[in-house]
Amino acid sequence: MNENARIPRNAKAKRTEIRRENERVILEAAEKVFAEAGFGGATMQLIADMAGLPKANLHYYFATKEDLYRQVVRNIFEIWLHAADTFDTAADPAEGIGAYIDAKLEISRRHPFGSKVWASEVMHGAPVIQDYLETTLRDWTEGRMAAIQRWVDEGKMAPVNPRHLLYMIWATTQHYADFGHQIETLNAGKPLSERQWREVKDSVKAIILRGIGATG
Amino acid sequence: MNENARIPRNAKAKRTEIRRENERVILEAAEKVFAEAGFGGATMQLIADMAGLPKANLHYYFATKEDLYRQVVRNIFEIWLHAADTFDTAADPAEGIGAYIDAKLEISRRHPFGSKVWASEVMHGAPVIQDYLETTLRDWTEGRMAAIQRWVDEGKMAPVNPRHLLYMIWATTQHYADFGHQIETLNAGKPLSERQWREVKDSVKAIILRGIGATG
DNA sequence: CTGTAACCTGACCATACGGTCAGAAAATGA
DNA sequence: TCATTTTCTGACCGTATGGTCAGGTTACAG
Secondary structure, eight states: OOOOOSSOSSHHHHHHHHHHHHHHHHHHHHHHHHHHHHHHHOOHHHHHHHHTSOHHHHHHHSSSHHHHHHHHHHHHHHHHHHTTHHHHHOSSHHHHHHHHHHHHHHHHHHOHHHHHHHHHHHHTTOTTTHHHIIIIIHHHHHHHHHHHHHHHHTTSSOOOOHHHHHHHHHHHHHHHHHTHHHHHHTTTTOOOOHHHHHHHHHHHHHHHHHHTTOOO | OOOOTTSOHHHHHHHHHHHHHHHHHHHHHHHHHHHHHHHHHOOHHHHHHHHTSOHHHHHHHSSSHHHHHHHHHHHHHHHHHHTTHHHHHOSSHHHHHHHHHHHHHHHHHHOHHHHHHHHHHHHTTOTTTHHHIIIIIHHHHHHHHHHHHHHHHTTSSOOOOHHHHHHHHHHHHHHHHHTHHHHHHTTTTOOOOHHHHHHHHHHHHHHHHHHTTOOO
16 A cells, blocks of 8 residues: 555655655564563564664664654554444444454454554553543444444344443454464464464354344 | 472471562562563562562562563463363353353452463463463363363254354453453543443353353 | 571672764755 | 755663672571
8 A cells, every 4th residue: 555656756755755664664573573572571672673774773763662662552553443444334233243353353363463562552551542542442432332232222133231242342353363372372383274264253253143132 | 399308397387488478479569560561561679669578589589580470470370270160060051151251250350460461471472381371271271172062062052163162251351351451441440340340241141151052 | 595597688790771973875956 | 066855873871670699687496
Protein backbone atom coordinates (compact mmCIF):
# COMPACT_ATOMS: atom_id res chain seq x y z
CA MET A 1 0.00 0.00 0.00
CA ASN A 2 3.04 2.23 0.11
CA GLU A 3 4.27 1.58 -3.41
CA ASN A 4 4.51 4.47 -5.75
CA ALA A 5 6.50 5.41 -8.81
CA ARG A 6 10.24 5.11 -8.41
CA ILE A 7 10.73 8.46 -10.05
CA PRO A 8 10.24 11.21 -7.52
CA ARG A 9 7.87 13.89 -8.62
CA ASN A 10 9.85 16.51 -6.83
CA ALA A 11 12.43 16.91 -4.16
CA LYS A 12 9.95 16.68 -1.38
CA ALA A 13 8.68 13.30 -2.45
CA LYS A 14 12.19 11.87 -2.52
CA ARG A 15 13.04 13.13 0.93
CA THR A 16 9.92 11.79 2.54
CA GLU A 17 10.53 8.54 0.70
CA ILE A 18 13.82 7.94 2.52
CA ARG A 19 12.30 8.94 5.78
CA ARG A 20 9.23 6.84 5.37
CA GLU A 21 11.16 3.75 4.36
CA ASN A 22 13.54 4.03 7.29
CA GLU A 23 10.76 4.67 9.74
CA ARG A 24 8.99 1.61 8.40
CA VAL A 25 12.07 -0.58 8.82
CA ILE A 26 12.68 0.72 12.33
CA LEU A 27 9.07 0.31 13.41
CA GLU A 28 8.98 -3.23 12.08
CA ALA A 29 12.15 -4.16 13.93
CA ALA A 30 10.94 -2.40 17.06
CA GLU A 31 7.63 -4.24 17.03
CA LYS A 32 9.42 -7.55 16.97
CA VAL A 33 11.95 -6.69 19.65
CA PHE A 34 9.39 -5.10 21.98
CA ALA A 35 7.19 -8.18 21.54
CA GLU A 36 9.97 -10.62 22.30
CA ALA A 37 11.74 -8.77 25.09
CA GLY A 38 9.14 -6.41 26.52
CA PHE A 39 9.70 -2.69 26.81
CA GLY A 40 12.19 -2.99 29.62
CA GLY A 41 14.06 -5.86 28.05
CA ALA A 42 14.29 -4.29 24.63
CA THR A 43 17.36 -2.22 23.85
CA MET A 44 17.86 0.37 21.18
CA GLN A 45 20.95 -1.54 20.10
CA LEU A 46 18.94 -4.71 19.51
CA ILE A 47 16.35 -2.85 17.50
CA ALA A 48 19.08 -1.12 15.53
CA ASP A 49 20.77 -4.42 14.73
CA MET A 50 17.50 -5.94 13.63
CA ALA A 51 16.77 -2.93 11.44
CA GLY A 52 20.29 -2.98 10.04
CA LEU A 53 21.00 0.57 11.07
CA PRO A 54 23.37 2.25 13.52
CA LYS A 55 21.82 3.01 16.84
CA ALA A 56 22.38 6.73 16.44
CA ASN A 57 20.28 6.63 13.31
CA LEU A 58 17.31 5.39 15.28
CA HIS A 59 17.58 8.42 17.48
CA TYR A 60 17.56 10.59 14.40
CA TYR A 61 14.07 9.36 13.56
CA PHE A 62 12.75 8.68 17.04
CA ALA A 63 13.98 10.92 19.81
CA THR A 64 13.60 8.40 22.61
CA LYS A 65 12.86 4.75 23.21
CA GLU A 66 9.49 5.80 24.57
CA ASP A 67 8.66 7.70 21.40
CA LEU A 68 9.45 4.66 19.30
CA TYR A 69 7.42 2.40 21.55
CA ARG A 70 4.51 4.79 21.55
CA GLN A 71 4.43 4.78 17.77
CA VAL A 72 4.48 0.98 17.67
CA VAL A 73 1.57 0.73 20.06
CA ARG A 74 -0.45 3.33 18.19
CA ASN A 75 -0.01 1.50 14.91
CA ILE A 76 -1.29 -1.71 16.45
CA PHE A 77 -4.28 0.00 17.94
CA GLU A 78 -5.31 1.25 14.50
CA ILE A 79 -5.24 -2.23 13.02
CA TRP A 80 -7.30 -3.47 15.93
CA LEU A 81 -10.05 -0.95 15.50
CA HIS A 82 -10.60 -1.63 11.83
CA ALA A 83 -11.14 -5.33 12.45
CA ALA A 84 -14.76 -4.88 13.31
CA ASP A 85 -16.01 -2.93 10.37
CA THR A 86 -17.81 -6.10 9.38
CA PHE A 87 -19.67 -5.89 12.64
CA ASP A 88 -21.95 -3.05 11.77
CA THR A 89 -22.96 -3.93 8.26
CA ALA A 90 -24.03 -7.44 9.18
CA ALA A 91 -27.69 -8.00 9.77
CA ASP A 92 -27.40 -11.18 11.71
CA PRO A 93 -25.19 -12.15 14.67
CA ALA A 94 -24.00 -15.37 13.09
CA GLU A 95 -22.67 -13.40 10.18
CA GLY A 96 -21.45 -10.31 12.05
CA ILE A 97 -19.82 -12.03 14.98
CA GLY A 98 -18.57 -14.86 12.82
CA ALA A 99 -16.83 -12.42 10.51
CA TYR A 100 -15.42 -10.52 13.49
CA ILE A 101 -13.94 -13.71 14.93
CA ASP A 102 -12.43 -14.55 11.56
CA ALA A 103 -10.98 -11.07 11.23
CA LYS A 104 -9.49 -11.09 14.71
CA LEU A 105 -7.99 -14.53 14.28
CA GLU A 106 -6.51 -13.41 11.01
CA ILE A 107 -4.89 -10.46 12.78
CA SER A 108 -3.47 -12.78 15.41
CA ARG A 109 -2.00 -14.82 12.64
CA ARG A 110 -0.61 -11.91 10.63
CA HIS A 111 0.46 -9.62 13.43
CA PRO A 112 1.51 -11.78 16.35
CA PHE A 113 4.19 -9.33 17.42
CA GLY A 114 1.80 -6.44 17.47
CA SER A 115 -0.66 -8.43 19.51
CA LYS A 116 2.01 -9.22 22.07
CA VAL A 117 3.11 -5.62 22.34
CA TRP A 118 -0.48 -4.60 22.92
CA ALA A 119 -0.98 -7.29 25.54
CA SER A 120 2.21 -6.29 27.27
CA GLU A 121 1.23 -2.64 27.24
CA VAL A 122 -2.16 -3.35 28.81
CA MET A 123 -0.71 -5.80 31.33
CA HIS A 124 1.68 -3.14 32.56
CA GLY A 125 -1.14 -0.73 33.16
CA ALA A 126 -1.32 0.90 29.73
CA PRO A 127 1.22 3.63 30.58
CA VAL A 128 1.21 5.09 27.09
CA ILE A 129 -2.28 4.39 25.73
CA GLN A 130 -4.42 4.93 28.77
CA ASP A 131 -6.14 7.86 27.06
CA TYR A 132 -7.01 5.67 24.07
CA LEU A 133 -8.59 3.11 26.36
CA GLU A 134 -10.66 5.76 28.02
CA THR A 135 -11.86 7.39 24.83
CA THR A 136 -11.63 5.47 21.59
CA LEU A 137 -11.82 1.98 22.99
CA ARG A 138 -14.57 2.82 25.41
CA ASP A 139 -16.70 4.40 22.69
CA TRP A 140 -15.99 1.55 20.32
CA THR A 141 -16.93 -1.03 22.92
CA GLU A 142 -20.15 0.67 23.82
CA GLY A 143 -21.12 0.85 20.19
CA ARG A 144 -20.64 -2.88 19.68
CA MET A 145 -22.36 -3.72 22.91
CA ALA A 146 -25.35 -1.75 21.68
CA ALA A 147 -25.31 -3.63 18.40
CA ILE A 148 -25.27 -6.95 20.21
CA GLN A 149 -28.02 -5.85 22.54
CA ARG A 150 -30.10 -4.91 19.52
CA TRP A 151 -29.72 -8.44 18.18
CA VAL A 152 -30.77 -9.79 21.54
CA ASP A 153 -33.81 -7.54 21.63
CA GLU A 154 -34.73 -8.65 18.14
CA GLY A 155 -34.64 -12.24 19.28
CA LYS A 156 -31.79 -13.09 16.93
CA MET A 157 -29.63 -14.50 19.69
CA ALA A 158 -29.80 -15.59 23.30
CA PRO A 159 -29.79 -12.88 25.99
CA VAL A 160 -26.10 -12.98 26.78
CA ASN A 161 -24.18 -10.19 28.43
CA PRO A 162 -22.72 -8.28 25.46
CA ARG A 163 -19.69 -7.08 27.37
CA HIS A 164 -18.54 -10.51 28.41
CA LEU A 165 -19.22 -11.87 24.98
CA LEU A 166 -16.87 -9.25 23.56
CA TYR A 167 -14.23 -10.03 26.17
CA MET A 168 -14.48 -13.71 25.35
CA ILE A 169 -13.93 -13.00 21.66
CA TRP A 170 -11.00 -10.73 22.36
CA ALA A 171 -9.44 -13.16 24.78
CA THR A 172 -9.84 -16.21 22.61
CA THR A 173 -8.69 -14.69 19.35
CA GLN A 174 -5.72 -12.85 20.82
CA HIS A 175 -4.71 -15.95 22.73
CA TYR A 176 -3.56 -17.53 19.50
CA ALA A 177 -1.05 -14.71 19.06
CA ASP A 178 -0.08 -13.90 22.64
CA PHE A 179 0.27 -17.52 23.71
CA GLY A 180 1.44 -18.66 20.31
CA HIS A 181 4.59 -20.11 21.77
CA GLN A 182 2.66 -22.30 24.18
CA ILE A 183 0.30 -23.39 21.42
CA GLU A 184 3.24 -24.21 19.20
CA THR A 185 4.88 -26.22 21.96
CA LEU A 186 1.66 -28.18 22.44
CA ASN A 187 1.58 -28.71 18.69
CA ALA A 188 4.78 -30.77 18.66
CA GLY A 189 6.83 -27.58 18.43
CA LYS A 190 5.49 -26.69 15.01
CA PRO A 191 3.55 -23.59 13.97
CA LEU A 192 -0.07 -24.08 13.07
CA SER A 193 -0.59 -25.08 9.47
CA GLU A 194 -3.05 -23.49 7.10
CA ARG A 195 -5.35 -26.38 7.77
CA GLN A 196 -4.99 -26.04 11.54
CA TRP A 197 -5.78 -22.35 11.39
CA ARG A 198 -8.98 -23.20 9.59
CA GLU A 199 -9.73 -25.69 12.35
CA VAL A 200 -9.17 -22.94 14.91
CA LYS A 201 -11.60 -20.60 13.19
CA ASP A 202 -14.21 -23.31 12.81
CA SER A 203 -13.91 -24.44 16.42
CA VAL A 204 -14.01 -20.99 17.92
CA LYS A 205 -16.95 -19.90 15.81
CA ALA A 206 -18.81 -23.14 16.41
CA ILE A 207 -18.61 -22.87 20.18
CA ILE A 208 -19.28 -19.17 20.47
CA LEU A 209 -22.06 -18.96 17.88
CA ARG A 210 -23.85 -21.92 19.37
CA GLY A 211 -23.11 -20.52 22.80
CA ILE A 212 -25.01 -17.34 22.03
CA GLY A 213 -27.78 -19.14 20.22
CA ALA A 214 -26.92 -17.66 16.85
CA THR A 215 -26.80 -20.75 14.73
CA GLY A 216 -27.97 -18.54 11.92
CA MET B 1 15.05 -28.89 49.53
CA ASN B 2 18.59 -28.80 48.24
CA GLU B 3 20.36 -28.09 51.50
CA ASN B 4 22.83 -30.44 53.07
CA ALA B 5 22.46 -31.83 56.56
CA ARG B 6 24.84 -29.50 58.37
CA ILE B 7 21.96 -27.73 60.00
CA PRO B 8 21.62 -28.52 63.69
CA ARG B 9 18.46 -30.47 64.26
CA ASN B 10 17.11 -28.36 67.06
CA ALA B 11 18.04 -25.06 65.56
CA LYS B 12 16.46 -26.04 62.33
CA ALA B 13 12.97 -24.96 63.17
CA LYS B 14 13.82 -21.42 64.09
CA ARG B 15 16.34 -20.83 61.35
CA THR B 16 14.23 -22.19 58.58
CA GLU B 17 11.46 -20.06 59.96
CA ILE B 18 13.41 -16.88 59.31
CA ARG B 19 14.46 -18.11 55.94
CA ARG B 20 11.00 -19.19 54.93
CA GLU B 21 9.39 -15.97 56.02
CA ASN B 22 11.91 -13.83 54.19
CA GLU B 23 11.69 -15.90 51.06
CA ARG B 24 7.93 -15.58 51.19
CA VAL B 25 8.09 -11.80 51.51
CA ILE B 26 10.61 -11.53 48.71
CA LEU B 27 8.70 -13.82 46.38
CA GLU B 28 5.50 -11.91 46.99
CA ALA B 29 7.14 -8.60 46.22
CA ALA B 30 8.89 -10.08 43.21
CA GLU B 31 5.68 -11.44 41.78
CA LYS B 32 4.10 -8.03 41.91
CA VAL B 33 7.05 -6.18 40.47
CA PHE B 34 7.65 -8.69 37.69
CA ALA B 35 3.97 -8.52 36.81
CA GLU B 36 3.87 -4.76 36.67
CA ALA B 37 7.20 -4.09 35.00
CA GLY B 38 8.09 -7.29 33.20
CA PHE B 39 11.33 -9.14 33.75
CA GLY B 40 13.43 -6.56 31.96
CA GLY B 41 11.72 -3.61 33.58
CA ALA B 42 11.86 -5.00 37.09
CA THR B 43 14.83 -4.08 39.22
CA MET B 44 16.18 -5.78 42.29
CA GLN B 45 16.05 -2.43 44.05
CA LEU B 46 12.33 -2.10 43.36
CA ILE B 47 11.66 -5.59 44.64
CA ALA B 48 13.80 -4.93 47.69
CA ASP B 49 11.93 -1.73 48.48
CA MET B 50 8.58 -3.47 48.08
CA ALA B 51 9.76 -6.29 50.35
CA GLY B 52 11.15 -3.83 52.88
CA LEU B 53 14.63 -5.32 52.75
CA PRO B 54 18.04 -4.11 51.59
CA LYS B 55 18.91 -5.17 48.09
CA ALA B 56 21.92 -7.16 49.26
CA ASN B 57 19.62 -9.24 51.40
CA LEU B 58 17.73 -10.38 48.35
CA HIS B 59 20.95 -11.66 46.90
CA TYR B 60 21.56 -13.58 50.09
CA TYR B 61 18.42 -15.63 49.44
CA PHE B 62 18.37 -15.59 45.66
CA ALA B 63 21.69 -15.55 43.90
CA THR B 64 20.51 -13.77 40.77
CA LYS B 65 17.52 -11.96 39.37
CA GLU B 66 16.95 -14.95 37.11
CA ASP B 67 16.85 -17.32 40.08
CA LEU B 68 14.26 -15.21 41.79
CA TYR B 69 12.19 -14.93 38.64
CA ARG B 70 12.42 -18.66 38.04
CA GLN B 71 11.06 -19.36 41.50
CA VAL B 72 8.16 -16.98 40.98
CA VAL B 73 7.19 -18.63 37.72
CA ARG B 74 7.43 -22.11 39.17
CA ASN B 75 5.15 -21.19 42.05
CA ILE B 76 2.54 -19.91 39.67
CA PHE B 77 2.70 -22.99 37.56
CA GLU B 78 1.89 -25.14 40.58
CA ILE B 79 -1.23 -23.18 41.39
CA TRP B 80 -2.31 -23.47 37.78
CA LEU B 81 -2.05 -27.21 37.66
CA HIS B 82 -4.14 -27.82 40.74
CA ALA B 83 -7.02 -25.80 39.35
CA ALA B 84 -8.39 -28.69 37.38
CA ASP B 85 -8.61 -31.36 40.00
CA THR B 86 -12.35 -30.92 39.74
CA PHE B 87 -12.10 -31.89 36.14
CA ASP B 88 -11.48 -35.58 36.63
CA THR B 89 -13.92 -36.38 39.37
CA ALA B 90 -16.86 -34.85 37.54
CA ALA B 91 -19.14 -37.18 35.69
CA ASP B 92 -20.60 -34.78 33.23
CA PRO B 93 -19.16 -31.85 31.24
CA ALA B 94 -21.54 -29.24 32.60
CA GLU B 95 -20.30 -29.96 36.09
CA GLY B 96 -16.63 -30.64 35.28
CA ILE B 97 -16.04 -27.81 32.86
CA GLY B 98 -18.26 -25.46 34.81
CA ALA B 99 -16.22 -26.06 37.94
CA TYR B 100 -13.00 -25.65 36.01
CA ILE B 101 -14.11 -22.29 34.66
CA ASP B 102 -15.10 -21.20 38.15
CA ALA B 103 -11.75 -22.32 39.54
CA LYS B 104 -9.75 -20.59 36.85
CA LEU B 105 -11.71 -17.37 37.19
CA GLU B 106 -11.16 -17.50 40.90
CA ILE B 107 -7.43 -17.80 40.33
CA SER B 108 -7.52 -14.83 38.00
CA ARG B 109 -9.22 -12.91 40.73
CA ARG B 110 -6.93 -14.00 43.56
CA HIS B 111 -3.62 -14.15 41.72
CA PRO B 112 -3.70 -11.49 39.01
CA PHE B 113 0.02 -10.82 39.37
CA GLY B 114 0.94 -14.43 38.99
CA SER B 115 -1.23 -14.71 35.92
CA LYS B 116 0.51 -11.74 34.35
CA VAL B 117 3.95 -13.11 35.08
CA TRP B 118 2.96 -16.36 33.50
CA ALA B 119 1.54 -14.64 30.44
CA SER B 120 4.65 -12.54 30.11
CA GLU B 121 6.89 -15.56 30.42
CA VAL B 122 5.04 -17.43 27.69
CA MET B 123 4.82 -14.37 25.46
CA HIS B 124 8.57 -14.00 25.59
CA GLY B 125 9.11 -17.56 24.47
CA ALA B 126 9.07 -19.30 27.85
CA PRO B 127 12.81 -18.94 28.41
CA VAL B 128 12.72 -20.45 31.88
CA ILE B 129 9.80 -22.89 31.82
CA GLN B 130 10.08 -24.37 28.36
CA ASP B 131 10.79 -27.79 29.85
CA TYR B 132 7.61 -27.56 31.93
CA LEU B 133 5.58 -26.79 28.85
CA GLU B 134 7.03 -29.76 27.04
CA THR B 135 6.53 -32.23 29.85
CA THR B 136 4.08 -31.40 32.61
CA LEU B 137 1.79 -29.12 30.64
CA ARG B 138 1.75 -31.34 27.59
CA ASP B 139 0.85 -34.41 29.65
CA TRP B 140 -1.74 -32.49 31.59
CA THR B 141 -3.32 -31.15 28.44
CA GLU B 142 -3.50 -34.50 26.77
CA GLY B 143 -5.15 -35.99 29.84
CA ARG B 144 -7.89 -33.37 29.83
CA MET B 145 -8.35 -33.61 26.11
CA ALA B 146 -8.91 -37.32 26.52
CA ALA B 147 -11.46 -36.67 29.25
CA ILE B 148 -13.33 -34.25 27.04
CA GLN B 149 -13.19 -36.65 24.11
CA ARG B 150 -14.66 -39.30 26.35
CA TRP B 151 -17.62 -37.05 27.11
CA VAL B 152 -18.05 -36.43 23.41
CA ASP B 153 -17.96 -40.14 22.68
CA GLU B 154 -20.51 -40.74 25.38
CA GLY B 155 -22.81 -38.23 23.73
CA LYS B 156 -22.72 -35.94 26.75
CA MET B 157 -21.66 -32.93 24.72
CA ALA B 158 -21.34 -31.80 21.13
CA PRO B 159 -18.35 -33.01 19.13
CA VAL B 160 -16.12 -30.00 19.66
CA ASN B 161 -12.36 -30.01 19.28
CA PRO B 162 -11.14 -30.59 22.86
CA ARG B 163 -7.90 -28.71 22.33
CA HIS B 164 -9.53 -25.51 21.18
CA LEU B 165 -12.13 -25.76 23.88
CA LEU B 166 -9.33 -25.85 26.45
CA TYR B 167 -7.58 -22.91 24.81
CA MET B 168 -10.81 -20.94 24.87
CA ILE B 169 -11.23 -21.60 28.57
CA TRP B 170 -7.65 -20.66 29.33
CA ALA B 171 -7.84 -17.54 27.22
CA THR B 172 -11.13 -16.30 28.57
CA THR B 173 -10.46 -16.94 32.23
CA GLN B 174 -6.93 -15.57 32.21
CA HIS B 175 -8.08 -12.54 30.27
CA TYR B 176 -9.76 -11.23 33.40
CA ALA B 177 -6.38 -11.15 35.13
CA ASP B 178 -4.00 -10.31 32.31
CA PHE B 179 -6.21 -7.59 30.83
CA GLY B 180 -7.61 -6.57 34.17
CA HIS B 181 -6.48 -3.02 33.67
CA GLN B 182 -8.39 -2.72 30.42
CA ILE B 183 -11.46 -4.30 31.96
CA GLU B 184 -11.24 -1.93 34.88
CA THR B 185 -10.92 1.04 32.55
CA LEU B 186 -14.01 -0.10 30.67
CA ASN B 187 -15.75 -0.45 34.03
CA ALA B 188 -15.57 3.25 34.80
CA GLY B 189 -12.10 2.77 36.26
CA LYS B 190 -13.35 0.61 39.10
CA PRO B 191 -12.40 -2.98 39.91
CA LEU B 192 -15.07 -5.57 39.42
CA SER B 193 -17.36 -5.97 42.39
CA GLU B 194 -18.32 -9.25 43.99
CA ARG B 195 -21.54 -9.07 42.06
CA GLN B 196 -19.79 -8.37 38.78
CA TRP B 197 -17.45 -11.31 39.27
CA ARG B 198 -20.48 -13.51 39.67
CA GLU B 199 -21.83 -12.06 36.45
CA VAL B 200 -18.55 -12.92 34.74
CA LYS B 201 -18.70 -16.52 35.90
CA ASP B 202 -22.32 -16.88 34.88
CA SER B 203 -21.77 -15.32 31.48
CA VAL B 204 -18.67 -17.31 30.63
CA LYS B 205 -20.17 -20.58 31.77
CA ALA B 206 -23.47 -19.87 30.00
CA ILE B 207 -21.84 -19.24 26.63
CA ILE B 208 -19.30 -22.03 26.77
CA LEU B 209 -21.53 -24.70 28.23
CA ARG B 210 -24.28 -23.96 25.73
CA GLY B 211 -21.61 -23.70 23.04
CA ILE B 212 -20.50 -27.26 23.65
CA GLY B 213 -24.02 -28.58 24.05
CA ALA B 214 -23.59 -29.41 27.70
CA THR B 215 -26.59 -27.71 29.18
CA GLY B 216 -26.50 -30.44 31.77
C1' DC C 1 29.17 -17.48 78.61
C1' DT C 2 31.41 -19.02 74.24
C1' DG C 3 31.85 -20.66 69.65
C1' DT C 4 29.83 -21.14 65.40
C1' DA C 5 26.73 -20.97 61.81
C1' DA C 6 23.21 -18.27 59.83
C1' DC C 7 21.78 -13.88 58.69
C1' DC C 8 22.33 -9.05 57.41
C1' DT C 9 24.02 -4.84 54.86
C1' DG C 10 26.61 -0.44 53.43
C1' DA C 11 29.77 0.41 50.17
C1' DC C 12 31.61 -0.70 46.15
C1' DC C 13 32.42 -2.33 41.09
C1' DA C 14 32.00 -3.39 36.14
C1' DT C 15 28.96 -3.18 32.65
C1' DA C 16 25.30 -1.94 29.69
C1' DC C 17 22.10 1.23 28.48
C1' DG C 18 19.67 5.50 26.65
C1' DG C 19 20.91 9.38 24.80
C1' DT C 20 24.11 13.27 22.72
C1' DC C 21 26.92 15.54 19.45
C1' DA C 22 30.12 17.17 16.07
C1' DG C 23 30.88 16.68 11.79
C1' DA C 24 30.88 13.75 7.48
C1' DA C 25 28.14 12.30 3.54
C1' DA C 26 24.43 12.47 0.48
C1' DA C 27 20.56 14.46 -1.67
C1' DT C 28 18.42 18.33 -3.64
C1' DG C 29 17.72 22.84 -5.62
C1' DA C 30 19.42 27.02 -8.09
C1' DT D 1 28.87 24.24 -10.30
C1' DC D 2 27.78 25.71 -5.46
C1' DA D 3 24.60 26.28 -1.40
C1' DT D 4 21.40 24.31 1.57
C1' DT D 5 18.91 20.86 3.71
C1' DT D 6 18.53 16.26 5.12
C1' DT D 7 20.52 12.07 6.41
C1' DC D 8 23.93 9.47 8.65
C1' DT D 9 27.29 7.74 12.29
C1' DG D 10 31.47 6.83 15.37
C1' DA D 11 32.74 8.26 19.57
C1' DC D 12 31.48 9.63 23.71
C1' DC D 13 28.92 10.47 28.45
C1' DG D 14 26.20 10.05 32.76
C1' DT D 15 23.50 6.96 35.02
C1' DA D 16 21.27 2.85 36.65
C1' DT D 17 21.62 -1.85 37.32
C1' DG D 18 22.95 -6.62 38.71
C1' DG D 19 25.98 -8.41 41.46
C1' DT D 20 29.98 -8.75 45.10
C1' DC D 21 32.18 -8.64 49.43
C1' DA D 22 34.11 -7.75 53.86
C1' DG D 23 32.75 -7.38 58.03
C1' DG D 24 29.06 -6.80 61.32
C1' DT D 25 24.96 -8.81 63.97
C1' DT D 26 21.91 -12.28 65.66
C1' DA D 27 20.46 -16.86 67.07
C1' DC D 28 21.38 -20.74 69.50
C1' DA D 29 23.78 -25.26 70.82
C1' DG D 30 26.75 -26.78 74.28
